[in-house]
Amino acid sequence: MPNAGVSRADAAFLEGAEQGLLLIQRCGGCGVPRNPPAPMCGECGSVVQEYEPSPGRGRVVSWIRSRHPNRPDDPPTDVILVELEEGVRLVSNLVDVSGPGPFEDLEVVVDFRPVDGRILPVFRPAAEESPA
Ligand SMILES: [Zn+2]
Incomplete structure (x- = not known):
């Protein structure tokens, strides 16, 4: 059961790890990095998410x-x-x-x-x- 119970955000994190990347979620609106990943930015309210290798x-x-x-x-x-x-x-x-x-x-x-x-x-x- 490879990805059972894995959220979309966790899936991005795990797929990054498979490629040797530590992907950290960053707000697509204001650019604030955050972890754990969240669907909405607590700073600016944007729901746009980006992932960036740390x-x-x-x-x-x-x-x-x-x-x-x-x-x-x-x-x-x-x-x-x-x-x-x-x-x-x-x-x-x-x-x-x-x-x-x-x-x-x-x-x-x-x-x-x-x-x-x-x-x-x-x-x-x-x-x-x-x-x-
Ligand atoms: Zn934001």
């Missing part, structure tokens, strides 16, 4: 280590709330970290990994892009 750079605002994974044998996952540089927040997973945290204010960059048969955006520490 550079995917941000920082961790909040995080939890999930010890109740979907499958009992999976290792714990770190679920994060990321604030992107363009000012929107999204929930994702943190990958490629060696320690148990804390991860507040960690600078992260988007990456794309297969999760349950889909390619989904996750975030990894930005520092690993340019090793000192």
Whole structure:
């Protein structure tokens, strides 16, 4: 059941991820970026929506280590709330970290990994892009 229960906005997000793009909804009227996607702009009332690839750079605002994974044998996952540089927040997973945290204010960059048969955006520490 590939897209069962997936809204149009989520479908755009997921299709972008398949192509390695982090698509963020932006108001077609006033240009304000927003997440989660909404059918109408809270700023100007426009119902025109655009999707724009995000550079995917941000920082961790909040995080939890999930010890109740979907499958009992999976290792714990770190679920994060990321604030992107363009000012929107999204929930994702943190990958490629060696320690148990804390991860507040960690600078992260988007990456794309297969999760349950889909390619989904996750975030990894930005520092690993340019090793000192
Ligand atoms: Zn607007």
